[in-house]
Amino acid sequence: MTTNARLATPVMAAPVMVPDHRHLGACAHCDARPHSVCNAVPAVDMARLAAASTTGIAQPGTCFVEEGAKADAFFNITAGTARLFKLLPDGRRQIMGFAGVGHFIGLAVSSTFTFSAEAIDHVHYCRFSRPRLRALLDDFPAMEQKLLEVTSSELVAAQEQMLLLGRKTARERLASFLIAESRHNAGCHLPRRQFALPMTRGDIADYLGLTIETVSRTLTRLRHEGLIEIPSAGDVVILDRDGLERLAEGLT
Amino acid sequence: MTTNARLATPVMAAPVMVPDHRHLGACAHCDARPHSVCNAVPAVDMARLAAASTTGIAQPGTCFVEEGAKADAFFNITAGTARLFKLLPDGRRQIMGFAGVGHFIGLAVSSTFTFSAEAIDHVHYCRFSRPRLRALLDDFPAMEQKLLEVTSSELVAAQEQMLLLGRKTARERLASFLIAESRHNAGCHLPRRQFALPMTRGDIADYLGLTIETVSRTLTRLRHEGLIEIPSAGDVVILDRDGLERLAEGLT
DNA sequence: GGTTGGCGTTGATCTGGATCAAACCGAGGC
DNA sequence: GCCTCGGTTTGATCCAGATCAACGCCAACC
Numbered sequence: 188m189t190t191n192a193r194l195a196t197p198v199m200a201a202p203v204m205v206p207d208h209r210h211l212g213a214c215a216h217c218d219a220r221p222h223s224v225c226n227a228v229p230a231v232d233m234a235r236l237a238a239a240s241t242t243g244i245a246q247p248g249t250c251f252v253e254e255g256a257k258a259d260a261f262f263n264i265t266a267g268t269a270r271l272f273k274l275l276p277d278g279r280r281q282i283m284g285f286a287g288v289g290h291f292i293g294l295a296v297s298s299t300f301t302f303s304a305e306a307i308d309h310v311h312y313c314r315f316s317r318p319r320l321r322a323l324l325d326d327f328p329a330m331e332q333k334l335l336e337v338t339s340s341e342l343v344a345a346q347e348q349m350l351l352l353g354r355k356t357a358r359e360r361l362a363s364f365l366i367a368e369s370r371h372n373a374g375c376h377l378p379r380r381q382f383a384l385p386m387t388r389g390d391i392a393d394y395l396g397l398t399i400e401t402v403s404r405t406l407t408r409l410r411h412e413g414l415i416e417i418p419s420a421g422d423v424v425i426l427d428r429d430g431l432e433r434l435a436e437g438l439t
Numbered sequence: 440m441t442t443n444a445r446l447a448t449p450v451m452a453a454p455v456m457v458p459d460h461r462h463l464g465a466c467a468h469c470d471a472r473p474h475s476v477c478n479a480v481p482a483v484d485m486a487r488l489a490a491a492s493t494t495g496i497a498q499p500g501t502c503f504v505e506e507g508a509k510a511d512a513f514f515n516i517t518a519g520t521a522r523l524f525k526l527l528p529d530g531r532r533q534i535m536g537f538a539g540v541g542h543f544i545g546l547a548v549s550s551t552f553t554f555s556a557e558a559i560d561h562v563h564y565c566r567f568s569r570p571r572l573r574a575l576l577d578d579f580p581a582m583e584q585k586l587l588e589v590t591s592s593e594l595v596a597a598q599e600q601m602l603l604l605g606r607k608t609a610r611e612r613l614a615s616f617l618i619a620e621s622r623h624n625a626g627c628h629l630p631r632r633q634f635a636l637p638m639t640r641g642d643i644a645d646y647l648g649l650t651i652e653t654v655s656r657t658l659t660r661l662r663h664e665g666l667i668e669i670p671s672a673g674d675v676v677i678l679d680r681d682g683l684e685r686l687a688e689g690l691t
Numbered sequence: 692g693g694t695t696g697g698c699g700t701t702g703a704t705c706t707g708g709a710t711c712a713a714a715c716c717g718a719g720g721c
Numbered sequence: 722g723c724c725t726c727g728g729t730t731t732g733a734t735c736c737a738g739a740t741c742a743a744c745g746c747c748a749a750c751c
Contacts, residue, residue, distance in 0.1 A: 273598065273599075273601075273602045275602070275606060275607075275688065275689035276688060276689055276690055277689055277690075279606045279689065280606070281601055281602040281605040281606045283598050283601055294587075294591050295591060295595060296588050296591055296592050296595075297595065301595050301598060301599070302598060324584075328580045328583070331580070331583055331584060331587060332576075332583060334587060335546075335583060335586060335587045335590060336548050338587060338590045338591055338594060339546050339547060339548055339590055340548050341594055342590060342593055342594045342597060343547060343548075343549065343553050345594060345597035345598060345601060346525065346535045346553060346554060346597060347525075347553070348601055349525075349533055349535055349597065349600055349601060349604060350525045350527070350533040352601060352604035352605045352648065353533040353604045353645075353647075353648030354527060354531040354532070354533045354648065355527075356737080356738095357737075357738065387697095387698070387699090388698075388699065388700095389698085393605075395605075396604065396605030396606065397738075397739090398738075398739060398740080399698090399699080399700095400699095400700085400701085400738085400739075400740080401737090401738055401739075403699060403700055403701080404700080404701080404738090407700075407701085420698075420699060420700095420746095436527065436528060437527035437528055437529055437531065438528055438529075608707080608708095609707075609708065639727095639728065639729090640728075640729065640730095641728085649708075649709090650708075650709060650710080651728090651729080651730095652708085652709075652710080652729095652730085652731085653707090653708055653709075655729060655730055655731080656708090656730080656731080657708095659730075659731085671717095672716095672717095672728075672729060672730095692751105693750105693751090694749105694750085694751080695748105695749085695750080695751100696747105696748095696749090696750105697746105697747095697748095697749105698745105698746085698747090698748105699744105699745080699746080699747105700743100700744085700745075700746095701742105701743085701744080701745095702741105702742085702743080702744100703740100703741085703742080703743105704739100704740080704741075704742100705738105705739080705740070705741090706736100706737105706738095706739075706740090707736105707737100707738095707739090708735105708736095708737095708738105709734100709735080709736080709737090710733100710734080710735070710736090711732105711733085711734075711735090712731105712732085712733080712734100713730105713731085713732080713733105714729105714730080714731080714732095715728105715729075715730070715731090716727105716728090716729075716730095717726105717727100717728095717729105718725105718726090718727095719724100719725085719726090720723105720724085720725080720726105721722105721723090721724085721725105
């Protein structure tokens with residue numbers, strides 16, 4: 188039942204804050220902009236956007252958002268990947284998802300964060316203080332609209348995950364996960380046959396509500412059945428996408 | 440693993456559409472308004488709000504939103520309660536939540552509904568076609584802001600449920616559920632010691648990712664331990680709130 | 692080249708909750 | 722009053738996945 192107890196007391200980031208004497212055009216050249224809610228702000232107002240935020244980097248393994256801490260700011264990831272998770276007092280962990288480039292974190296009505304965010308690799312982010320974000324949203328309703336769209340999509344994804352966690356078997360969970368990852372990693376292109384799994388088996392287990400051992404066993408079983416191939420622990424090739432998709436939906 | 444297979448083919452509502460020659464002040468006298476996103480529209484614009492929607496009633500046991508159907512409208516519940524759920528092809532059901540007065544349903548970026556909504560009792564609702572809602576939101580940014588707040592809160596609740604479904608034991612799930620229901624049923628007042636459970640054991644099971652038998656057994660166990668009392672199947676009294684809350688958080 | 696340490700895999704065993712089965716109970720209906 | 726029927730409870734048994742325990746692999750480091 189318990190998972191990596193080490194995680195019960197997450198390492199808090201010693202935040203590497205970049206002093207914000209940034210060139211005002213910083214946002215204009217941001218790689219993450221096409222993937223983020225920021226693209227709702229028109230190009231001419233990029234300076235306004237840049238002025239509302241500061242940037243920072245979280246080192247691998249450190250938390251830059253901690254569950255229960257005062258939610259005085261919002262984060263927009265511009266590089267790297269973070270795991271978002273909640274912990275029970277005894278160390279049991281549930282990963283809510285993995286946040287990549289363009290992902291917005293910390294939009295909460297409550298005054299404290301409801302989950303933690305831990306950098307998997309080097310995570311670059313923009314930080315908006317609450318009042319400044321509020322001011323931005325008031326000035327740019329299109330950004331608020333975009334934020335609503337993004338939040339709605341996350342809610343839909345969360346509900347899909349509730350179905351997975353509440354009613355699917357281990358095989359179905361892994362199949363669903365692999366299908367979703369293959370779509371996700373493919374970016375804008377068609378879903379790839381081969382793709383990388385950057386997270387550990389422990390992360391996958393805590394995302395799917397299973398144990399490390401069950402994840403490992405189930406993957407090798409899917410391999411023996413000819414549905415997938417596993418060139419190395421971090422790579423997967425889908426051999427029978429239809430079969431995997433049927434499995435993910437609970438058929439057979 | 441399977442749950443009530445009867446539900447695999449939900450009864451579609453023969454919708455009782457009320458022809459909309461409504462008095463334009465209908466929204467002004469709406470009981471649900473204080474609980475709904477509609478209260479973001481100023482009182483002087485009630486006529487505009489009323490003109491954008493039609494009303495309807497769903498009979499108990501009928502679906503007024505069906506997963507996979509074209510999402511051409513949004514619903515706002517003005518009376519009654521509905522269960523929101525997703526199904527797997529073999530009939531396994533996961534309930535995402537129970538929607539009461541003021542609850543907004545069907546806000547999706549996707550073109551189809553991602554879950555079904557089934558009336559538990561007589562459900563009265565307002566129906567907004569997509570384009571009309573879009574127009575309303577454009578005219579009243581405060582409504583869009585309110586909608587973002589509500590959606591964010593739902594996302595937070597969904598993530599809490601993911602923790603429950605992925606990592607909590609049956610006892611912890613029931614304890615969490617009872618605490619949440621006691622808060623919810625209390626309305627604006629302090630959480631009540633006694634409250635009603637309007638849904639069936641089957642609904643509770645499909646909401647918590649358990650079976651009917653486990654729900655029943657776990658409730659009687661909590662009763663024997665002196666944490667709760669069960670005057671009748673539909674009523675619960677909390678005898679030891681602290682104990683229940685500790686259990687819900689995974690302590691002991 | 693040996694050691695350490697962090698994953699990942701595999702095997703043996705255990706168990707919480709599912710499944711199968713039966714009895715109970717209260718609200719209608721006649 | 723008796724019967725039916727849906728929902729609920731309780732008991733016996735089963736099993737998918739957890740837990741406990743080795744072991745393998747490989748990269749980092751002396």
